[in-house]
Amino acid sequence: MMNFLVKTIANGAALAVAVWLVGGITLTGANAGEKTLTLLAVLLLFGVVNTVVKPVVKLLALPLFIVTLGLIALVVNALMLMVTSWLADSFELGFHVDGFWPALLGGMIISVVAWALHLAIPDRD
Incomplete structure (x- = not known):
């Protein structure tokens, strides 16, 4: 359980870095506390999307993974970020990705x- 929590925090930090570096990815809130809560909610959505939707997309795109030698994974990751943005908009969270190119970079x-x-914080196994 502790390992899951640490990995989740690491993914949250990665998402925060993407919001900070990419101009087309926005996280809005009145203050730092509200932005942190929004980031946590978006992190939860991102985790659900990566757990539920991403395996299905990867299975359907398996021929493209073979043909592109795995480079399609970048596009799949961008699509997962865009799905997260769409869900965040549906739940009226202050997170938005402005299009494919910011999603790809993010x-x-x-x-x-x-x-x-994840390299710095290895699994206990």
Whole structure:
């Protein structure tokens, strides 16, 4: 359970870095506390999307993974970020991705930062 919590915090940090670096990804709130709560809610949505939707998309895109030697994973990550943005808009959360290119860049940043944090915080197994 502790490992899950640490990994979730690492993914939240990666999402915060993407919001900070990419101009087309916005997180709104009246103050820092509200932005933090919004980020936590978006992190929960992002986790659900990556747990439920991403495996289905990866299975359907399996031929593209083979043909592109895995580079389609960048597009899949961008799509997951866009789905998260759509869900956040549906729940009236202050998170929005302005299009595919910011989502692609944000997905790459999230992947790299999460990978680095997961290296720094290894599994207990």
